Amino acid sequence: MTETDSTHKFMIKEVSHWDGQWELIDGVPFNMTPAPSATHQRIVGELFFALRSYFGTDGCAVFIAPFDVQLDKSDDYTIVQPDVSVFCRRELICEHRAIGCPDLLVEVLSPSTALKDRNQKFKLFERSGVQEFWIVDAHNQTVEVYGLSERRYRERAVFGHSDTLRSFLFPDLKIELKRILFA
Numbered sequence: 001m002t003e004t005d006s007t008h009k010f011m012i013k014e015v016s017h018w019d020g021q022w023e024l025i026d027g028v029p030f031n032m033t034p035a036p037s038a039t040h041q042r043i044v045g046e047l048f049f050a051l052r053s054y055f056g057t058d059g060c061a062v063f064i065a066p067f068d069v070q071l072d073k074s075d076d077y078t079i080v081q082p083d084v085s086v087f088c089r090r091e092l093i094c095e096h097r098a099i100g101c102p103d104l105l106v107e108v109l110s111p112s113t114a115l116k117d118r119n120q121k122f123k124l125f126e127r128s129g130v131q132e133f134w135i136v137d138a139h140n141q142t143v144e145v146y147g148l149s150e151r152r153y154r155e156r157a158v159f160g161h162s163d164t165l166r167s168f169l170f171p172d173l174k175i176e177l178k179r180i181l182f183a
Helices: 038-055 114-128
Strands: 022-025 028-031 061-064 068-070 084-087 097-099 104-108 132-137 142-149 152-160 164-166 174-176
Touching (some): 022 114, 104 114, 114 152, 142 164, 152 164
Parallel strands (some): 068 097
Antiparallel strands (some): 022 028, 084 104, 132 142, 164 174
């Protein structure tokens, strides 16, 4: 199966039997199998540690890819694997995936996924009601934070390597980016 086969809208149940890791956005499959870079993995690991430390064991649940997220239970054509997912409603977590909208999603840009993350996923997360979305750009040493208001990402802040990221959704959540973005 290739990502460019657009003659058929695929369903989650079809993709779940394929080899490798796959995302499905509106029935279009995207192969997630290529291994991420060491920089990507370090950033994801540091973000997970920071978020897990903030939420503790009794707060929101934090997951890293590969972990399937079906944003809408009634949508059989979309399932994604965000780099970091935060769910404050634990009833959305099932054994093999989450079914429902997370509170916070993070994507760390890679050359092979940057356009999809900035376009298809941005629009998908916005229309699905993800309250906060972070785009981490290691190359430019920035983190863009988007906050949902009236079903649109209307709030935006960009933080650099020497800044302290502040969440819109969780006002007490502050992350020193020099610990995340390795200059």
